[in-house]
Amino acid sequence: MLVSLKWLNEFIDVDLPTEELVDRLDLTGTAVESVKKLGEAMEGIVVGQIVEKNRHPDADKLWVTVVDVGFDEFRSIVCGAQNFEAGDKVPVALPGATLPGGITIKKTKLRGVTSEGMNCSAAELGLAGDSSGLLILPEDAPVGMPFAEYHGSADTVLELEITPNRPDCLSMLGVAREIGAILDRPYRTPGAVPSETGAPAADEVRVAIDDPDLCPRYTARLIRGVKVGPSPEWLVERITASGARPVNNVVDITNYVLFELGQPLHAFDAATLGRDGDGKIAISVRRASAGEKLTTLDGVERALTESDLVIADPKGAVALAGVMGGADTEVSDETVDVLLESAAFASASTSRTSRSLGLISEASMRFERGVDRTGNVTASDEAAALIAQIAGGEVAPGVVDAYPVPYESVTRELRMARLNAVLGTTISPEEATAILKRLGAEVEGGPHLLSVTPPSFRPDLEREIDLVEEVVRVWGMERVPSTLPAGRGRIGGLTPEQRWRERAGESLRACGLNETMTYAFVDPADHERIGHALEEGEVLVELLNPMSAEQAVMRRSLLPGLLRSVSFNQRRGVENVHLYEIGSVFQTTDGRKQPKEHTRITGVLAGAWHPAAWNAPAVPLDIFDGKGVLENLARELGVERLGVREAARPWLQPGRSAEVVIGKNVIGWLGEVYAPVLETFDAQGPVTAFELDMAALAREARGVRELTDVPRHPAVELDVAIVVDEDVTALRIEQSMRSAGGKLLDNVRLFDVYRGKGVPEGRKSMAYALSYRAPDRTLTAEEVEGVHAKLVRKVTSAVGGELRG
Amino acid sequence: MTVIDELHAMRDEALAAIEQAGDLAALDDVRVKFLGKKGSLTQILRGLGALPADERPAVGKVSNEVRAALEAAIDARNSELSAVALDARIAAEAVDVTLPGRAHPVGTRHLIERITAEISEIFIGLGYRIAEGPEVELDYYNFTALNTPPDHPARSLADTFYVKDLSGDVAAVTGESDVLLRTHTSPVQVRTMEREQPPIYVLAPGKVYRRDIPDPSHLPQFTQVEGLVVDEGITFGDLKGTLEHFVCEMFGADRRTRFRPHFFPFTEPSAEVDVSCGICGGVGCRFCKGTGWLEILGCGMVDPNVFGFVGIDTERYTGFAFGMGVERIAALKYNIPDLRMLLEGDMRFLRQF
Secondary structure, eight states, rough: OOOHHHHTTTTTTOOOHHHHHHHHHHHOOOOEEEEEHHHHHHGTEEEEEEEEEEETEEEEEEEEEEEEEEOOOOOEEEEEESOOOOOEEEEOOTOOOOTTTOBBBBEEEEEEEESSSOOOTGGHHHHSSOOOOOOOOTTOOOTTTTTTHTTTTTEEEEEOOOOTTGGGGHHHHHHHHHHHHHHHHOOOOOOOOOOOOOGGGGTEEEEEOOOOOOSSSEOOOOEOOOOOOOOHHHHHHHHHHOOOOOOHHHHHHHHHHHHHHHHOEEEEEGGOOOOOOOEEEEEEEOOOOOTOOEEEETTTTEOOOSSSEEETTTTEEEEEEEEEEEEOOOOTTTOOOOEEEEOOHHHHHHHHHHHHHHHOHHHHHHHOOOOOOGGGHHHHHHHHHHHHHOOOOEEOOOOOOOOSSSSOOOOOEEEEHHHHHHHHHOOOHHHHHHHHHHHHHHEEEEEEEEEEOOTTOOOOOOHHHHHHHHHHHOOOGSSSSOOOOOHHHHHOOOOHHHHHHHHHHHHHHHHTTTEEOOOOOOOOHHHHHHHOOOOOOOOEOBBBSSGHHHHHHHOSSSSHHHHHHHHHHHHHHHHEEEEEEEEEEEEEEESSOOOOEEEEEEEESBBBSSBBBTTTTOBBBBBHHHHHHHHHHHHHHOOOEEEEOOOOTTTEEEEEEEEEETTTTTEEEEEEEEHHEEEHHTTTOEEEEEEEEHHHHHHHOOOOOOOOOOOOOOOOOOEEEEETTOOOOOHHHHHHHHHHHHGGEEEEEEEEEOOTTOOOOEEEEEEEEEEEOOSSSSOOHHHHHHHHHHHHHHHHHHTEEEEEE | OHHHHHHHHHHHHHHHHHHHOOHHHHHHHHHHHSTTTHHHHHHHGGGGGOOTTTHHHHHHHHHHHHHHHHHHHHHHHHHHHHHHHHHHHHHHOOOOTTOOOOOOOOOOOOHHHHHHHHHHHHHHHHHHHEOOSSSSEHHHHHHHHGGGGTTHHHHHHOOEEEEEEETTOOOOOOOOSSSSEEEEEEETHHHHHHHHOOOOOEEEEEEEEEEOOBBBTTTSSSEEEEEEETTTOOOOHHHHHHHHHHHHHOOOTTTOOOEEEEEETTTEEEEEEEEOOOOTTSSSSSSTTTEEEEEEEEEEEEEEEEEEEEEHOOOTTTTEEEEHHHHHHHHHOOOSSGGGGGOOOOHHHTTOO
């Protein structure tokens, strides 16, 4: 809501400095979003007097003027206007001035003659009026005076944030009332009454409200014989300062009264409205019929439904009640008689219609918050009087007033004990009473119980708590003493799953992964790109109103987002990328209302852990770096049974692809992302990635660990290299060693995998360091050799291998 | 030449050789040559048996003296040579300690998660638990039960992302739906109050969504932390005290707070909270747009209508709720020039925190 202080001063004397007013408004619930000094836009524009007028030597239509701009300064200004003589006073824009249209004046040459400024027309200054020539000022205009000051256009406009519960503040009168309440000073209520002539309005107009629930009151006035044309300057200025565009005098007046009193009005061209058989204009307020169409003022044809309320004549809908008028019945230059609507429409239906059609107007915004229907006639009178005065019409006697649901005031109780208990204050009944009275309420009773009757313009004061809020708002939140809750029944902390999630993140960071965040809504094509097929019956979680087609569904995996980040880094020359994200994925099936959400922990690794250094070469990251990270994670969470086993995933490179399991339960996957998938994300491989289900991980996590004795006797370490077929897995060899080695085999460490000279094609040599140890004694060489020989025999036969010589 | 002479000659030869040994290996060779099993001393003493018995003690004595002298000389030389060898090794092993260390890169926490954790810690310290809820919410929890019924004007302000409702239900307003991306973490309040009886002290951090075009100061997906307290005797003063404590912990003890009355459908009275500008100290500067204050959160006393939806006795219990945007705090505390950086995953950005 834009509030011109100049205009506001017609309703209330606000003599305190703007900064102080802004503070008072801020601290009582009306946030001031900006303060604009309008005169500033006119800076550098002064009253000048043309002292010489000479023909331009090289241009027939141009004049070279010498202008006195005050303080004994004379400027040579080239000018194209024809409507002036030497001696005239005109507004002059000096170099550096910016005109309201955004043009900045510079010293320049026009056809070879220097011009040090510009003589201005009314239009060039953003003022109403003739733009064909200079704005000639009265003879007494003081030369050199800033034009804004002379013209009186210096003004301060406050942009106020009016919260949805305060429709009463959506007008100059309302803001004046509010300021009057917070500053405790009186305000003035405008209220012109038009002089009426001719046949009574009721002779020519009838109004019927079909659905009083949606329209408790509808008034119509008839103004005959208006001359539609441009508005006078003061009117244009007022509505422009309030944020509206001038249209014509009649429409501008309806907007003026809207801003002044907060009552939306609508003017119909009476000649375009359909009449009943008896010749009367017949207005009905009814629900639209399904499929009914109306072309609104903005030229758009709207298809209506039964939940939309319309103003109709016998032929059909002529306006969307409270939202926007119809194009066919609008006031135009040819309009002679005007039918003026001033009504109240229910907030719910206005809100629904305006949201359904995507039409938000000054009118709909006020109706959906609530308009005080006791003010309908006052606003109609004010507008009719102005139309008669400005557009020259005759106001027909009487207001056609359909008022099926009269306003009834309601008295509410305010318990002082409750007020102070909720606030933690010791506000006295006298203070509370005074504040509520300042706000326009009638207050009776006390000292423990106040009976409060709020004014008709405060529909938001419905309950005791609303009155409590009003009192503290004006009394001052800053005066409420600060305390901490005294309650005893609370224990802070994280749930086990939250704790495990924190620990998992810590573990990944300790491994060198950096936490990131990506969008939860993704491209519907992402899952096809990675080949992440929908499960049986699964459908995508689709947004109805996405920001773009590329962000139209909720993610099912964090991988696509992270691959985008890999690409983002690589395209900026960052090759080493180590990222993880812990976030939700979404899954639904047809017929299901709310999707399921699961928390995933996903990582991507590309490049090396670090760039090559003098003492550490850059080692390219591969699936085993990812596996190492998961092994650390499993250790940190105490998930001893976490393992991986070969398994295909469409987005992973075959042969470098595994699923992560706890026992038999698959909880995620690990591998190197398949090159064709990387290509669709514009990322360079190899990229190692993994994704685990956080809940499954947290379920298996163990905080308690069992202590085993630290070995007290030395181990004997023996090496063995076994040549096996390529398809024999490390897991199989190790399992076979553990079963053959029995209790004495303490540790198995694979230290080399060799293929090449000396090892037949299709086979590999796996070299292990085996350590043998007994918990209670030092093993003898004979004992170890015996066990080791048996182990080698058993393992070679079990895995089809042979000892490498 | 008598045996004793031989011994003396050998001693002199050996002492000279010990003196000349240039390193520990050469010294050991000398030891073996003179004192070893097949060394000179052994050779000489082998001839001892041929001597008359009365000469033997004297020879024996001399040979012991020679052995002792040689052993002492070898030990002394050994110490000398060891010291030299150690010096040489130390000299050879010296490094330039200004060379860079071996890299063990440790990962970083995302700024938003870091701040969220910081906020959580402050409130856990005040006895709050952390509560969570779904990001794809039902209209009921996001709006209706928070005293924002379907036709409430605040609805059109929320810029909600709607999700296709697959259950077959049809929304009252065209283009809207019963299922949506939560616009705040306040629905967690309702879910918590449905599940638990007061006293309730919870903090609900999480992702929220609003239809804002991403620009330097807006993201359609951001993070909110919401707090809820329901207990006997909770006052607006308690809300003030709690948030003033929070501001001092989060921004520093010298920062002031200001409560401005505001409107939220689910609290009454409601307020917005400003913290004094950390750059100008409250005098007004470009950072705070000349006001001296920075808005950081919204709060209020839980509206009795909200208690009505979850069946909490409004005469017995009162409560307060507050909510803040973590990205906003990040922007204020770290002067993030463009919030979009938070969602790009740029390693050069992430590794700064």
